Amino acid sequence: MSDTANTGGRIVVEGVTKAFGSNEVLKGISLDVNPGEVVCLIGPSGSGKSTLLRCINLLERPDAGTITVGDTLVTDPECDIDDFRRRVGLVFQHFNLFPHLTVLENCSIAQRRVLKRSRAEADEISLRNLEHVGLADKAMDKPSSLSGGQQQRVAIARALSMDPELMLFDEPTSALDPETVGDVLAVMRGLAKAGMTMLVVTHEMGFAREVADKVVFMDGGVVVEAGQAAQVIGAPQNARTKEFLSRVL
Ligand code: ADP
Numbered sequence: 001m002s003d004t005a006n007t008g009g010r011i012v013v014e015g016v017t018k019a020f021g022s023n024e025v026l027k028g029i030s031l032d033v034n035p036g037e038v039v040c041l042i043g044p045s046g047s048g049k050s051t052l053l054r055c056i057n058l059l060e061r062p063d064a065g066t067i068t069v070g071d072t073l074v075t076d077p078e079c080d081i082d083d084f085r086r087r088v089g090l091v092f093q094h095f096n097l098f099p100h101l102t103v104l105e106n107c108s109i110a111q112r113r114v115l116k117r118s119r120a121e122a123d124e125i126s127l128r129n130l131e132h133v134g135l136a137d138k139a140m141d142k143p144s145s146l147s148g149g150q151q152q153r154v155a156i157a158r159a160l161s162m163d164p165e166l167m168l169f170d171e172p173t174s175a176l177d178p179e180t181v182g183d184v185l186a187v188m189r190g191l192a193k194a195g196m197t198m199l200v201v202t203h204e205m206g207f208a209r210e211v212a213d214k215v216v217f218m219d220g221g222v223v224v225e226a227g228q229a230a231q232v233i234g235a236p237q238n239a240r241t242k243e244f245l246s247r248v249l
């Protein structure tokens, strides 16, 4: 992967709002992720973190505000959503691998269908990425024979195989057995080192402190505090940030 990491990704979110009925979930969110940066998004459950990620990938349409990814204004109604989506790697809490396909096929299928790569080319790229996440030896296995952490690493290899400009992670380790979390975080740390642009929703404060260039604390649909990890996690200024950190640290 390190040879193919694309540092072209940049995310600019400006004044994004989103309501579901009368529930105002995002109340004017602005944040930037510069090319090659890792930004960790933290905050209590229900604060709108997943909704923001879903807006960035246009799984939800913001009600107002703008989102730019690379040179694409994704909130422009004319934006080619399919073209845009394939430039963004997504890793969720639940990895959604196809159970009837092998690990290798799981990594190759979208490359073949969406990018129109040949089977040979797709499989070669998949194997390279599986090797990168330490799972080349599992290529012919079914996902069900893997641990949760291994399945999540397959999901990361699958996302990388699409040559994304940037990666969005939504609590990638929250559903995992504690003993498999470390290997997933190690892969993510490697990606960060290789220059991948990453926006990561996480409760792993150790990871955020060590890897993030910036930490953004959200609560109640607003950005309460943002800055360098050492500052936001180590010396928070806002009472809500302090209260949240006292519960998760
Ligand atoms: P977080 O990821 O920070 O836990 P979410 O973005 O998942 O927060 O949720 C924020 C709020 O938005 C919650 O009150 C949730 O119930 C609501 N919400 C999220 N998605 C939808 C949806 N598709 N329809 C209705 N309400 C939603």
Ligand code: MG
Pocket: 049, 050, 051, 170
């Ligand atoms: Mg969430």
